[in-house]
Amino acid sequence: xxxxxxxxxxxxxxxxxxxxxxxxxxxxxxxxxxxxxxxxxxxxxxxxxxxxxxxxxxxxxxxxxxxxxxxxxxxxxxxxxxxxxxxxxxxxxxxxxxxxxxxxxxxxxxxxxxxxxxxxxxxxxxxxxxxxxxxxxxxxxxxxxxxxxxxxxxxxxxxxxxxxxxxxxxxxxxxxxxxxxxxxxxxxxxxxxxxxxxxxxxxxxxxxxxxxxxxxxxxxxxxxxxxxxxxxxxxxxxxxxxxxxxxxxxxxxxxxxxxxxxxxxxxxxxxxxxxxxxxxxxxxxxxxxxxxxxxxxxxxxxxxxxxxxxxxxxxxxxxxxxxxxxxxxxxxxxxxxxxxxxxxxxxxxxxxxxxxxxxxxxx
Numbered sequence: 001x002x003x004x005x006x007x008x009x010x011x012x013x014x015x016x017x018x019x020x021x022x023x024x025x026x027x028x029x030x031x032x033x034x035x036x037x038x039x040x041x042x043x044x045x046x047x048x049x050x051x052x053x054x055x056x057x058x059x060x061x062x063x064x065x066x067x068x069x070x071x072x073x074x075x076x077x078x079x080x081x082x083x084x085x086x087x088x089x090x091x092x093x094x095x096x097x098x099x100x101x102x103x104x105x106x107x108x109x110x111x112x113x114x115x116x117x118x119x120x121x122x123x124x125x126x127x128x129x130x131x132x133x134x135x136x137x138x139x140x141x142x143x144x145x146x147x148x149x150x151x152x153x154x155x156x157x158x159x160x161x162x163x164x165x166x167x168x169x170x171x172x173x174x175x176x177x178x179x180x181x182x183x184x185x186x187x188x189x190x191x192x193x194x195x196x197x198x199x200x201x202x203x204x205x206x207x208x209x210x211x212x213x214x215x216x217x218x219x220x221x222x223x224x225x226x227x228x229x230x231x232x233x234x235x236x237x238x239x240x241x242x243x244x245x246x247x248x249x250x251x252x253x254x255x256x257x258x259x260x261x262x263x264x265x266x267x268x269x270x271x272x273x274x275x276x277x278x279x280x281x282x283x284x285x286x287x288x289x290x291x292x293x294x295x296x297x298x299x300x301x302x303x304x305x306x307x308x309x310x311x312x313x314x315x316x317x318x319x320x321x322x323x324x325x326x327x328x329x330x331x332x333x334x335x336x337x338x339x340x341x342x343x344x345x346x347x348x349x350x351x352x353x354x355x356x357x358x359x360x361x362x363x
Contacts, residue, residue, distance in 0.1 A: 038292050038294065039292060039294070040293070040361075041252065041293060042252070042357075043251075043252045043283060043297045044094075045273070045276050046254060046255045046256075046299065047258030047259075047262075047300075047301065047304070049301075049328075051307060052261075052269065052299075052306055053333070055273070058308075058311050058316060058318050059316050059317065059318060066297045069297065069337045071337070071341035071342055072344075073336070073344045073346050074334065074346075074348075075298060075347075077331065078329060079093070079102055081101045083329050084301070085300070087139040087151075087258065087300050088105045089102055089103070090350055091141075091143030091300055092104060093351045094143075094300070094354055095143050095354060096117070097352075097354030103150060103151045104149050104151070106144075106146050107147050107149055117354055117358070118249060119164075121249050126248060127168075127241045127243075127244035127246070128166050128167055130170070130171070131170045131230065131237050131251070131253065131279075132252070132255050133171070133214075133229070135172040136173050138151075140253045141251065145161055146161070154176045155176050155180050162189050167210070168241060170213075170236070170237065172213065177213075195208075196208055196210050196211070198210065198211070201229065201232035214233070221260070221268055221272065222256070228278060230252070230254065230276065230278070231275070231278045234282045235282055237252075254273070254279065256272045257273055257276060258303045261304035263325070264322040266318070287338045288337075291339075294339055294341060295337045296344060298334040298335070300350075301332065302329075302332055304322040304325055304327075307321045308320055339360075
């Protein structure tokens with residue numbers, strides 16, 4: 001009798017459990033993860049290392065917007081075939097998650113196209129934007145939409161931008177769109193694709209796809225009178241992109257920090273650093289108000305081996321020396337603010353930025 005009871009009780013228990021399961025709605029076997037669309041603003045100071053930041057902080061009375069960030073990391077910048085990178089290979093690492101060769105854009109070391117973070121997000125309906133103080137076809141912005149083994153193929157890169165679907169872009173280089181060797185007028189192509197085409201930030205009047213050309217070729221420097229175009233263009237980009245229901249990705253480049261280093265011009269360098277930091281301030285203010293935006297500030301490499309040999313904190317002056325007019329292999333800092341910023345602490349390769357962005361978007 002005892003043996004019979006022992007056998008029957010487990011059977012009754014299993015029947016009872018089975019009966020309860022019949023009353024529960026079945027769940028999908030492989031449910032799609034719900035994506036939490038948010039915003040990323042990536043600000044790249046081209047050629048910006050720790051010394052450039054220290055100098056700018058000194059001449060600005062000990063204050064910089066980027067230094068408000070509490071999450072700080074360090075990234076290594078070397079490319080696939082050289083110890084010292086160029087901007088194209090470094091930006092490709094950040095936009096595609098893979099090291100590539102010197103002078104390459106959006107391709108692997110064998111020249112095969114890589115999908116950029118911009119292209120991935122666009123397929124998911126996320127709005128995208130690019131803002132720079134260089135030509136919009138120059139290496140850093142181009143690495144987010146173009147696929148070339150030679151970064152200097154500006155006319156081919158312009159064609160790729162028109163086809164890319166980027167929602168807002170601002171920079172110089174209009175001549176590669178309307179003064180081309182093939183006679184094609186890409187401004188007409190942009191208009192046909194629904195873009196408003198402007199030549200100054202205050203001409204951007206509608207919330208729609210925007211092509212903002214701030215110069216025919218290279219924009220002038222801050223010492224030459226460029227004015228706060230980077231800050232204003234960043235503001236216009238955010239006004240446009242924030243209307244996206246699925247979030248946005250915006251890359252903003254302070255390009256002429258690099259050019260000033262290559263010219264070994266300290267005054268030019270500090271002016272461009274402060275101009276870039278003003279755009280950083282716009283991004284941080286937006287993120288603080290929005291609460292749903294991650295801001296990441298970094299350099300793509302250091303330029304010219306800039307060193308501070310003297311200075312005066314009270315007088316806000318510095319004495320600097322340049323060891324080269326070329327790029328250097330020094331690691332560069334990464335500052336982050338907002339949701340997900342903790343992921344950017346530590347020491348890592350520049351390729352890691354791509355994967356951190358993917359994780360942030362839930363891809």
